[in-house]
Structure formats: C-alpha cells, structure tokens
Amino acid sequence: MALPTQAESWKNKSLSDFWLTGRGLDNNKNGNGQPYALFSHKLLASEDTDAQAMALTAILGAVSRVVDIVHGRNKFTVNFSSKETRTDFVAKQIALSAEPLFNPPRGYLMPDIVDVLTGMALHEAAHAQYSSPEYYTEMPGNPFMAVIRNVVEDTYVEHLTTLYYPGYAGYFWKYRRYEFDLDPDKWAHKPRKNLMENELNLRATDFLLVMRSTRDYVSRVARVNHVADMLKKMIYIDNPVRLEKLNTRTVSRRIYDELFGNLVQHDIAYSLPSSLLDYNNRGKHQGEPGSAGANNKTNIPSDLQNLIQNMRQEQLQVANMSELMEAGLDPDYPPPPPPMVVFRRPLTDEGAAERYEQARSVVKPFVIRLRNRLSWANTRQVINRYHLPSGELDEDSLYQARFSNKIFRRTEIIETRTRKLDIGLLVDTSASMVYPAGEGISRVQLARNLAALFVEALEPVDSVQTWVFGFNLKGAVNMYELYSPGLTNKARIGMTGAEGTTPEGTALKYAALRLMSEGRPFVQKVLIVIADGKPNPGPETRMVKEQVRRLKALGCKTINILVGDRPQEYGYEYVIPWTDYYTVTTEFGRLLKKLVEEE
Amino acid sequence: MTIKQAVRQDNWGVNVESLPDFWVDPEKLSVIQDLMFSGINVMLTGDPGTGKTELTKRLARAHNLPFHRVNVGAIRTPRDWFGHWEFIGGQTVFIQSEFVAAIQRPGIVALDEFNRVTPDIHNSIYTILDHNREVYIEETKQYIAVHPRCIFIATENRGRSHTGTFMEDTAVEDRFETIELTLPPVEVMADLLEKVYGATPDHALLLARITHKLNSLYHEESLSRPTGFRPAISAAALVKRGQPLNTALKYTFVNRFSPEGGVDSEQTTVLQVIQAYLK
Ligand SMILES: Nc1ncnc2c1ncn2[C@@H]1O[C@H](COP(=O)(O)OP(=O)(O)OP(=O)(O)O)[C@@H](O)[C@H]1O
Ligand SMILES: [Mg+2]
Numbered sequence: 001m002a003l004p005t006q007a008e009s010w011k012n013k014s015l016s017d018f019w020l021t022g023r024g025l026d027n028n029k030n031g032n033g034q035p036y037a038l039f040s041h042k043l044l045a046s047e048d049t050d051a052q053a054m055a056l057t058a059i060l061g062a063v064s065r066v067v068d069i070v071h072g073r074n075k076f077t078v079n080f081s082s083k084e085t086r087t088d089f090v091a092k093q094i095a096l097s098a099e100p101l102f103n104p105p106r107g108y109l110m111p112d113i114v115d116v117l118t119g120m121a122l123h124e125a126a127h128a129q130y131s132s133p134e135y136y137t138e139m140p141g142n143p144f145m146a147v148i149r150n151v152v153e154d155t156y157v158e159h160l161t162t163l164y165y166p167g168y169a170g171y172f173w174k175y176r177r178y179e180f181d182l183d184p185d186k187w188a189h190k191p192r193k194n195l196m197e198n199e200l201n202l203r204a205t206d207f208l209l210v211m212r213s214t215r216d217y218v219s220r221v222a223r224v225n226h227v228a229d230m231l232k233k234m235i236y237i238d239n240p241v242r243l244e245k246l247n248t249r250t251v252s253r254r255i256y257d258e259l260f261g262n263l264v265q266h267d268i269a270y271s272l273p274s275s276l277l278d279y280n281n282r283g284k285h286q287g288e289p290g291s292a293g294a295n296n297k298t299n300i301p302s303d304l305q306n307l308i309q310n311m312r313q314e315q316l317q318v319a320n321m322s323e324l325m326e327a328g329l330d331p332d333y334p335p336p337p338p339p340m341v342v343f344r345r346p347l348t349d350e351g352a353a354e355r356y357e358q359a360r361s362v363v364k365p366f367v368i369r370l371r372n373r374l375s376w377a378n379t380r381q382v383i384n385r386y387h388l389p390s391g392e393l394d395e396d397s398l399y400q401a402r403f404s405n406k407i408f409r410r411t412e413i414i415e416t417r418t419r420k421l422d423i424g425l426l427v428d429t430s431a432s433m434v435y436p437a438g439e440g441i442s443r444v445q446l447a448r449n450l451a452a453l454f455v456e457a458l459e460p461v462d463s464v465q466t467w468v469f470g471f472n473l474k475g476a477v478n479m480y481e482l483y484s485p486g487l488t489n490k491a492r493i494g495m496t497g498a499e500g501t502t503p504e505g506t507a508l509k510y511a512a513l514r515l516m517s518e519g520r521p522f523v524q525k526v527l528i529v530i531a532d533g534k535p536n537p538g539p540e541t542r543m544v545k546e547q548v549r550r551l552k553a554l555g556c557k558t559i560n561i562l563v564g565d566r567p568q569e570y571g572y573e574y575v576i577p578w579t580d581y582y583t584v585t586t587e588f589g590r591l592l593k594k595l596v597e598e599e
Numbered sequence: 600m601t602i603k604q605a606v607r608q609d610n611w612g613v614n615v616e617s618l619p620d621f622w623v624d625p626e627k628l629s630v631i632q633d634l635m636f637s638g639i640n641v642m643l644t645g646d647p648g649t650g651k652t653e654l655t656k657r658l659a660r661a662h663n664l665p666f667h668r669v670n671v672g673a674i675r676t677p678r679d680w681f682g683h684w685e686f687i688g689g690q691t692v693f694i695q696s697e698f699v700a701a702i703q704r705p706g707i708v709a710l711d712e713f714n715r716v717t718p719d720i721h722n723s724i725y726t727i728l729d730h731n732r733e734v735y736i737e738e739t740k741q742y743i744a745v746h747p748r749c750i751f752i753a754t755e756n757r758g759r760s761h762t763g764t765f766m767e768d769t770a771v772e773d774r775f776e777t778i779e780l781t782l783p784p785v786e787v788m789a790d791l792l793e794k795v796y797g798a799t800p801d802h803a804l805l806l807a808r809i810t811h812k813l814n815s816l817y818h819e820e821s822l823s824r825p826t827g828f829r830p831a832i833s834a835a836a837l838v839k840r841g842q843p844l845n846t847a848l849k850y851t852f853v854n855r856f857s858p859e860g861g862v863d864s865e866q867t868t869v870l871q872v873i874q875a876y877l878k
Contacts, residue, residue: 006878015874065821066871069812073819165875517859 007214010170014111016062016118053307054342054476056080056101060308063118066168067094067125070161076128078121080308087124089136094124105182112174119175122168126157134249143272144260146280147204149252151211155235156248163240177214187275196263201273203259208279227258341477341510345487346495355494359445359452366581370457373589374464376419376597385410418463419596421526422519425451426511428531428563429470429480433498435532435564437578443563444498446578447530450561451493453581454528455483465523467515468493471507473536474500479510484518504535505543508558512551524596525556529572532564545571557595559588610662611705611748612636618657620795621650622783631658631752634776635707640728640751642713642775646814648827649780651754655709658752665706669698671753672715677723681736693738702727705748713753713771721771727751728774782828785811798835802844805876806831809852812872822856822865830855848873 064078076087080098087094097120100113108116127135135153162169180187189205192198206219210228219225234251237243272280386394391408401407427447437446451468458464470480478500482492508529515525535541548558548571560572561584569575574595576587614632616625623631634641635658643651652668659666674680682695701708713721727734732745753775782788785807792803813826830851837847852873856865 062867065868066875068819068821069816069868069872069875072815075819166878167874167876169878 006169007173010173014109014115015170015174016111016114053304056098056304057308059101059114059117060096062114063096063121066118066171067121070122070125070129070165070168074128076125080305085120085124087128089128094121094128096120100178105178115171115174116178119171119173119178122161122171123154123158123175126161127153130157130160130244132248138249143276143280144200144204145252145256147208147272147276148256148259149249150280151208152231152235152248152252152255155211155231156243156246156251159235160240160243163238163243173214176212180209180212181215190273192273197271200260200263201276204276205273207259208276224259227255230258231255341479341506343479343481343510343514345481346492348489348491348495352494353491355448356452356491357494359449359493360456362449363453363456363581366453366585367456369582370453370585370589371461373585374421374457374461374592376593385412420463420520420523421465421596422515422523423454423458423464423466424511424515424525424527425454425466425468426507426527426529426531427451427468427470427482427496428472428502428504428529429496429498429500430472430502430534431499432502432532432534432564437532437563442498443532444496446563448493448496450530450563450584451482451496452490453585455490455493465519467511467518469507469511469514470496471503471511472500473503473506477503477506477510479507479514486518502531502535503540504529504531505540505547508544508547508551512547512554512556515556516554525551525554526592526596527551527556527558529558529560530563531560533562533567533570534564535570541570548572557592559591559595561588615661618654618661620791621653621657622787622791623650623654623780627778627780631778634778635750635752638747638750640753640775642772642777643752643754643780644756644777645780646782646817646825646827647756648825648829649782650828651780652709652711654780655707655711655752655754659707659709662707664750665701665704666709667697667701667706668709668711670712671710671720672712674716674720677720678738679720680724681734682738684738695736695739699736699743702745702749703743704746706746707750707752710751710753712756714755718771725774782811782814788828788831792831792835796832796835797839799838802835802838806834808876809848809873812875813852813869816868816872822868824855826852826855 060078060080067078068075074092076092076094078094078096080096080101085095085097096117100108100116104113131153135149158172162172187205187209189202192201203221203224206217206221206224207228209217210219210224211231219228231251234246235243385391386397386409387404387406388408388410389406391410394407394409397407397409427450429444429447433443433447435443437443441449455466455468458466465485466483467481467485468483470478470482472478480495481487482495483490508527512525512527515527519525535544551558552573558572558574560575562575562577566577574591576584576591578584614629614636617623617628631641631643631654643654645651655668656666658664669680680696681699682693684691685694686692698708724734726732727745728751734743734745735741736743783791785804788807788810789800789803792798792806793800796803798806810826810828810831813822816822817825834847834851837850838844853866853869856869858864858866
C-alpha cells in the first residue's frame with residue numbers, strides 16, 4: 001500500500017519528467033514544475049500532423065521502454081489504438097487509449113499524461129506478466145463475480161509489480177487517479193428500483209471504489225469495508241515470492257462469498273450498471289487476434305495512425321523531447337525555437353532502386369576516375385613475379401603445365417601507404433532542390449548522381465568509410481540516413497527528394513556529430529556538403545560558418561559542392577561549383593589532397 | 600610461503616567447496632577444480648566484471664599455490680612470451696620472462712584476457728598448452744618442460760561491446776575447456792556488496808537489482824554494453840564516502856551509457872530502470 005507521504009508527492013509531481021526532459025537523476029527531487037516547453041498541449045492541437053505523430057511516437061517510445069523493463073524478453077509492443085485499453089496476448093500488443101492525450105483532464109500537463117499512459121501500459125504489462133492464463137480464459141459465472149475477479153486481479157498484479165519495481169508504484173497511482181477519481185459520476189452507484197439489484201450493485205460499485213480509488217474511499221456499507229480490508233490483508237504483503245503463490249481465483253471466490261453472502265441467487269439474472277459493465281470490458285484481454293477489429297473504436301485519425309506506424313518503423317530517434325516540443329510548432333513560444341533533430345532511416349519505396357540505378361549509370365564513367373583521383377591516399381606498389389614453382393596459380397601459364405611446374409606467380413608488395421578517410425556526404429533535400437541545376441537535370445537528380453558517384457567510387461576502397469545524409473526542415477530537422485557503414489543498401493540513396501526548407505547549419509552540426517562518433521578514432525574526417533546555396537536565412541546561415549570553423553578546429557575538412565547559382569559566400573572555406581563531372585572530380589581530388597596532406 | 604612449503608603441504612587436488620567472499624556457482628567451481636587438477640586447461644568466459652580475473656587469483660589462494668598472471672593483451676610479438684633482449688655492458692642479452700620461470704614450477708598461471716591479441720601471438724605457446732607441455736626457446740637454445748603441477752587458466756572477454764578482441768581460432772578452443780561465469784544471483788550479490796564492500800542492506804539490494812536488470816537488458820539487446828560487478832562496487836564506495844545515492848548512481852551506472860538520442864537514449868533506459876527500483 002502506498003504510504004500517505006508518497007501519494008502526497010505523486011499528487012503534485014510528474015514521475016516521467018526527470019528523464020523526459022533529459023535532466024537525469026539530479027533533478028529527480030526537484031518536483032516544483034519548471035516551465036518546460038513540454039508542458040504544452042499546443043503541440044497536439046497543432047495542425048501539423050507530422051508534429052503530432054512525432055510527439056505521439058516519442059511518447060509511445062517512452063512508455064514502451066518502461067513496459068519493456070517489466071516484460072524482459074517477453075516483449076509487447078505498445079500502440080495507440082482504441083478508445084479503450086486492450087491487450088492482445090497472441091499478437092503481443094498493448095493498445096493504449098489515446099483519450100488522455102486528446103482529451104486531457106483539466107490541469108493535466110504533458111508529463112502527467114505520459115505518467116497516466118505509462119500507468120495504463122504498466123497495468124497491462126503487469127497482467128501479462130503475473131496473471132495466470134485461466135484469468136483470461138475463464139468466464140466467471142455471473143457478472144458480479146466478474147467484477148470481483150477483475151478487481152482482485154488488478155489489485156494483485158499492480159501490487160506484485162510494485163514489490164518487484166517499487167519505483168513504479170507512482171505510475172499505478174496516477175493511472176488509478178485518472179481512471180477512478182476524476183469523474184466521480186462515472187463510477188458512482190446509481191440507485192435501482194429492484195431492491196435486490198440495488199443492493200448488489202451498491203456493494204459491487206463500492207467495493208470497486210474502495211479498492212481502486214486513490215481517495216481513501218469509504219463505503220457506507222460496513223460489510224464492503226470489512227471485505228475490502230480482508231482483501232488488502234491478503235494482497236498488500238511485502239514478500240513478492242509469497243504473493244506470487246496466491247491463487248487469485250480462490251481469493252475472488254472468497255471475497256465474492258463474503259461480499260454477497262447468499263444474496264445472489266443463481267437462477268435469477270441480475271444486470272450490471274453500464275459503468276461496471278465497462279469495467280469488466282476494459283482492458284479486454286483478447287485471446288485471439290482479429291476479433292479486435294470489429295469493435296475497435298479508434299479515436300485517432302487513420303492518417304495520423306499511419307504516420308506513427310511509419311515513424312516507428314523508420315526508427316525515429318528524437319534528439320530531445322524538449323526540443324521536440326519547441327520545434328517551430330508554437331508561434332507564441334518566445335525566442336525562435338532551436339530546431340529539433342530527428343534521425344530517420346527512410347523506408348525505400350519501389351522506385352528507389354531504379355532511381356539509384358539511373359544515377360549510377362550516369363556517373364559510371366567517372367567512378368574509376370574519382371577513385372584514381374584519390375589514389376594518393378591509397379597506394380600500394382607491387383611487383384609481380386612469374387614462373388615460380390609455388391605461389392598463386394597463374395592461369396595464363398597453364399599451357400606450360402605439361403612441361404614445367406613453374407606455373408605460379410607471386411605478388412610482392414613494395415610499398416603501401418594508406419590514409420584512412422571517413423567521408424560524410426550531406427545532401428540538401430529541401431524544396432529548392434527541384435530547380436534545375438543545368439540543362440535537363442534538376443538539383444535533386446544531380447545531388448543524387450553525385451552521391452552515387454562518391455559511394456560507388458569509395459565503397460570498394462577498404463580504407464575509406466562513407467556516410468550519406470539527406471536533410472531538410474519540415475516540422476523538424478530531418479536527417480535522413482541514406483547510406484552508412486551499417487546501412488549499405490544503396491537503393492536508399494534513391495530516396496532523396498525535395499521538400500521543406502534548408503536548416504544547413506544544424507544539419508552540418510549533426511552530420512558531423514554522427515561522423516565523429518561513428519567514424520574510426522584518429523581517422524581523418526571529411527564532410528562534403530552538396531547543396532544549392534540557399535540555407536534558411538538567420539541562425540541557420542550564421543551557423544554554417546560557425547560549424548565549419550568548429551569542424552576545422554576538430555580536424556574535420558569541409559568541402560561544399562555547390563549545385564545552384566553561385567550565392568554570396570556564406571561560410572564554406574572551400575567551394576567547388578558544379579560544372580561537369582570531369583572537372584568536379586579532378587578539382588575535388590586535388591583539393592582534398594591539398595587539405596589532407598598539408599598537415 | 601615458499602614454493603617448497605606450498606608443495607610439501609600437500610593438499611594437491613583436494614577441491615574446496617566455496618571461496619571466501621566470492622561467489623561461483625558450486626557446480627562450476629567443482630568442475631573448474633576437477634579440470635585443473637587433471638591437467639586440463641580452463642578458459643573462463645563471461646561478461647566483463649563477472650569475476651574471471653579475480654577467480655584465478657582466488658583459486659590460487661584457496662589452494663596455496665603460487666600465482667603468476669600474464670596480461671596477454673600486453674604481449675606484442677610471439678616471442679614476448681619468453682623474454683626480451685636487452686643491451687647490457689656492451690652485449691645483447693636475452694632476459695627470460697617470468698612466464699618461463701612460472702611454467703616450470705607448480706602453481707597457477709593465469710593467461711588474462713587471452714583473446715586480446717591476434718592468434719599468431721598464441722601460436723608460440725601452443726605446444727605448452729597441449730599434451731606436449733614443452734617448448735623450445737630459440738633464444739636460449741633450450742627445451743623447457745612444463746611442470747606437471749602447473750595449471751593454466753585463461754580468461755577471455757566475450758561480448759558485443761568488446762572491441763579489439765579477436766575471435767578464438769579452433770586451435771585455441773581445442774586446448775581449453777570453457778566455463779562461463781555469470782553474475783552472482785541478486786541476493787548473493789547484495790550479500791557480497793554488504794559484507795565485502797560495506798553497503799547498507801537496502802543499498803546493497805538496490806545495486807544488485809539494478810546491475811542484474813541492466814545486464815539482462817544488454818542480453819536482450821536493449822542496451823549496448825553489459826553491466827558487471829564493478830559499477831555496483833564503485834557506487835557502494837561513493838556512498839560510503841558520503842555521496843548521496845543519486846550522485847553515486849549517476850557516476851557509476853548512468854554515465855557509462857550514451858545520452859545521445861534524448862528520450863530514446865540508453866541513458867534514459869538506465870534512468871528508468873533506476874526509477875523502477877528506487878522508492
Ligand atoms: N562472483 C563474484 N563474487 C565476488 N566478487 C566478484 C564476483 N564477480 C566479480 N566480482 C568483483 O568484481 C570486480 C571485477 O572482477 P574481475 O576483474 O575479476 O572481472 P573480470 O570478469 O575479469 O572482468 P573483465 O572481463 O572486464 O576483465 C572484482 O573486484 C571482483 O572482486
Ligand atoms: Mg579481467
């Protein structure tokens with residue numbers, strides 16, 4: 001049972017904010033609400049479905065992790081789906097009601113809602129973990145028994161989870177407060193005409209509230225309080241191992257007998273009020289999949305639903321929750337919002353491979369050329385010796401085999417020089433890229449061709465590792481991971497598009513961060529920016545210069561390949577304007593050599 | 600104690616049932632001893648901080664055996680096992696290694712972090728480790744035979760996060776019987792933290808639980824690195840020196856993980872685990 005002091009602290013404090021805001025353990029004790037940007041519902045109310053989906057995805061991610069901690073290997077996915085919370089044990093899915101988000105109770109801020117959702121999900125997770133199978137499969141003999149059984153089971157799994165994970169007690173409390181205490185009318189007993197029915201319903205409702213309310217509900221019926229005390233004595237013990245052995249079905253049976261005595265006559269049908277029926281249905285634990293579809297009242301529009309699904313598949317990484325909340329969505333938010341950065345791995349569509357293939361065929365003649373241009377970084381001088389009695393088989397001299405055994409050759413390495421390089425390509429994929437870059441070719445196409453050129457040329461070179469990121473700003477700064485040592489499906493490069501605006505400074509910063517953190521230690525880093533010279537005015541433009549300078553200090557070379565009209569200089573020290581493949585390859589090779597060798 | 604005393608006091612081959620202040624699964628402990636007293640080399644594997652290195656030392660102590668530990672990671676060329684050349688008084692002289700001395704007497708030779716080097720480093724001691732149990736040392740033109748009561752126990756680091764380790768080749772695997780060490784069960788670990796490292800019972804249990812949970816999340820691939828015994832030891836030490844619990848946890852368990860990714864970062868997961876156990 002929650003100590004009063006603990007409950008007191010849950011009342012006024014969000015449990016999730018200490019990690020939601022990235023403030024860590026230090027601020028754990030700091031309960032007096034800070035003016036986080038997070039405390040805003042504008043985000044969900046905003047028109048931008050992308051932003052909504054992102055917020056929902058981030059929240060789902062957060063909730064799932066808490067649930068994962070309880071589940072261990074037996075992982076369930078968490079989704080928003082129906083108005084009601086449901087668990088599908090076969091498909092291993094927990095569907096959370098998005099009600100608290102879209103219809104937040106008064107005074108509930110975002111972290112409070114995350115707490116409630118976490119509590120709901122944990123409750124379902126607790127059932128999955130600790131309820132025995134018969135709980136889902138058995139149909140209790142009458143609806144009153146079902147209420148008792150559910151109350152007993154709910155109390156039991158929550159307390160058991162709390163014993164193993166004491167720190168999660170608060171989430172259950174928040175969930176129960178939301179569920180049972182915010183709307184007193186929802187659960188209040190509604191008098192019935194039939195006296196017997198009235199008495200049965202009163203006892204059932206009151207028992208439910210005594211056990212589940214967080215407001216120390218006391219029933220007017222002494223018997224109910226007495227029975228509830230009995231149940232508390234059985235369940236609220238300190239030893240989880242002993243508690244696990246408790247047979248909740250037998251306990252329910254006893255509680256039922258005590259609560260109703262011989263009031264219930266089995267040959268007469270009594271009906272439950274709708275709230276109790278609701279209670280019996282809520283969190284319906286489904287045995288078979290599919291049956292959910294029919295009565296799933298979705299309260300999330302399907303396009304949003306799809307977006308969320310996509311984002312989750314794309315392995316959305318939200319750089320920072322509070323940045324997310326600030327991201328350009330809230331016009332009233334003072335100082336211009338620092339952009340949120342989302343790293344995405346776009347899913348490839350059917351056309352992607354073909355587009356890439358097209359790009360590759362265009363640049364094919366220049367692939368070897370670019371590689372040769374970089375040969376200074378990788379030389380290996382060898383002499384081949386032939387007519388040897390051992391070594392590698394020299395197929396060309398096989399014709400001699402009948403006369404001589406000297407049909408082998410050996411390659412001796414005289415000199416090797418490798419300069420390892422980690423090369424990042426940052427490709428502008430903003431809307432302005434739809435403009436032509438030359439005759440008959442758009443900037444998007446050109447940028448894609450160049451990306452293909454670099455990847456094709458460098459992929460076979462052992463000493464070079466390559467990353468390709470696309471970027472634009474649409475709701476958030478999107479960083480599309482198109483190719484990397486860990487993501488070698490080149491068709492993704494075909495996913496470059498043109499939308500949104502150009503957060504060039506931020507993109508530089510984050511691309512370099514990835515390059516630095518994933519690249520090899522002590523290996524020369526080079527960042528190539530393929531853009532059309534139209535960064536967003538203001539901070540993003542200023543930041544380009546800043547970042548280039550910072551990267552230089554860190555030993556990372558930045559080279560801009562300009563695919564648009566030549567703009568006023570805005571920050572790059574080295575710019576290669578697009579002319580043709582031949583010239584650009586040559587110039588690039590020469591420039592890189594100069595930059596790398598000058599040290 | 601001298602070597603002679605140790606040998607004279609002959610309880611050679613008598614297994615101990617447990618080790619003071621150190622937990623090993625009893626069955627594994629007995630098998631390890633049976634193997635080593637049968638002249639079979641033992642390879643201890645397991646996540647970092649499961650006591651591999653420590654166990655080699657404790658076994659030596661429990662059996663009163665001289666102990667020699669080779670930090671295999673520090674061996675750079677295949678000949679380093681046997682010694683090195685030095686220029687002394689106008690002459691180059693071969694200085695034989697402690698290892699060569701150690702294998703000629705009874706005792707335990709621990710080959711720590713055996714997979715920290717490329718397999719060619721292993722080649723030169725293959726004949727020591729197999730039934731030949733002898734080696735020809737070119738530099739001194741000498742055959743050296745391994746003492747019949749010299750016991751080899753190697754340790755290796757396994758795991759996704761161990762970079763710079765090399766996969767064993769089968770030749771090596773063949774020469775060892777492998778035993779995997781694991782973290783002690785929660786209660787045992789808590790006990791040790793309390794008894795040996797001076798944590799309060801509450802803290803000891805908390806640290807043990809956090810360690811176990813984080814390590815299982817690693818095995819479920821929710822975290823990128825394992826969590827062994829060490830962070831708990833460090834946290835206990837910090838608390839003992841008067842640091843608040845939160846600070847101790849932050850600098851030991853939390854900061855080992857990356858904060859990259861904000862709410863989706865590994866650090867967040869770790870914080871959530873800690874939250875799960877903190878009242
Ligand atoms: N089972 C255990 N019982 C008691 N103490 C332990 C146990 N496992 C580890 N420890 C303690 O944890 C610390 C780390 O152990 P040790 O250095 O032996 O780990 P290791 O497995 O060799 O790690 P690594 O793989 O990183 O080398 C030591 O102080 C050791 O005493
Ligand atoms: Mg070790």
